[in-house]
Every structure is written in C-alpha cells, then in structure tokens.
Amino acid sequence: MLCDTIRPTGAVPPAAFHRTRDPPTAPTPQSAPIVSSMDDAHRAELGELLRERRASVEETLVVLTSDLEALAAARTDSTADDEHDPEGVTLSGEWSRLEGLRVQQERERTALDAAIARWDAGDYGVCKSCGRPIPVGRLRVRPMATLCVSCAERAGV
Numbered sequence: 372m373l374c375d376t377i378r379p380t381g382a383v384p385p386a387a388f389h390r391t392r393d394p395p396t397a398p399t400p401q402s403a404p405i406v407s408s409m410d411d412a413h414r415a416e417l418g419e420l421l422r423e424r425r426a427s428v429e430e431t432l433v434v435l436t437s438d439l440e441a442l443a444a445a446r447t448d449s450t451a452d453d454e455h456d457p458e459g460v461t462l463s464g465e466w467s468r469l470e471g472l473r474v475q476q477e478r479e480r481t482a483l484d485a486a487i488a489r490w491d492a493g494d495y496g497v498c499k500s501c502g503r504p505i506p507v508g509r510l511r512v513r514p515m516a517t518l519c520v521s522c523a524e525r526a527g528v
C-alpha cells in the first residue's frame with residue numbers, strides 16, 4: 372500500500388512534518404535514483420566539486436593551524452617582555468582574525484562532509500525541507516546547500 376507515502380498536503384506545513392530520513396520502504400520502480408532531475412553528468416560534476424572544496428578547506432586549515440601555532444609562540448615571547456607592548460595588541464588582533472577564519476573553515480568542512488555523505492548515499496541535491504530537487508545552478512555556487520531557493524528564503528538563510 373502507498374498510504375504511507377501519499378498524504379494530503381493541505382493543512383500540513385511541510386517544513387514542520389516532512390522528514391526525509393528513513394523513508395519507510397522507498398518503493399522505487401526500476402533503479403531510478405531519488406534525484407530524478409539531476410543527470411549523471413551533473414551528479415559527477417558536483418561530486419567532484421564537493422571533493423575539491425573539501426581538499427582546499429583542509430589545506431587552508433593546515434595553514435591556519437600552523438599560523439596560529441606560530442602566533443601563539445610569538446605572543447608568549449612578546450608578552451613576557453612588556454605587557455604594554457603595542458605588538459602584543461597587534462598579535463591578539465591577528466589571533467582573533469585567524470581564529471575566526473579557522474572556525475569558519477571548520478564549519479565549512481563539516482557541511483562539506485555532510486554533503487559528501489549525502490552524495491554517497493544518493494540523496495544529494497534534494498531539499499531537506501520540501502523534498503524537491505535543488506537546481507544544479509544553485510549547487511554549483513553552494514555545493515553544500517540543503518535547501519532549495521524558496522525554502523532557503525523562507526528560512527531566512
């Protein structure tokens with residue numbers, strides 16, 4: 372029976388009730404992929420894009436981490452001399468800047484890992500709110516996007 376998958380959409384706000392995880396039986400005839408609008412070429416292209424971004428984020432994180440370590444060493448040296456050392460202020464400003472970048476890159480890495488996991492599972496590019504395909508053009512710009520344009524706008528993302 373299909374009564375699990377076909378529900379009247381009338382009064383139910385999809386964002387509140389629609390859960391994409393674990394569809395009960397996933398009655399897909401033939402071997403049709405879930406993302407019917409994305410062809411294999413686009414899927415391959417976006418998978419590559421995800422992995423490239425993942426690699427470059429990883430590289431940036433390595434650089435940032437070693438910069439932060441160098442800065443930590445420099446800061447320890449300079450604050451030992453004079454606590455009013457103007458360079459100490461510059462160093463902590465630089466520290467905040469790099470630390471901010473590092474946090475941002477780690478967030479991006481987490482989002483990319485999640486996107487790669489979805490890609491591997493075959494449900495990449497599906498809006499997690501409304502279940503419709505996310506346009507390829509949007510995914511090229513934001514490959515880790517989990518919402519289609521209209522759901523993202525509604526969510527204020």
Ligand SMILES: [Zn+2]
Nearest residue numbers: 498501519522
């Ligand atoms: Zn949507």
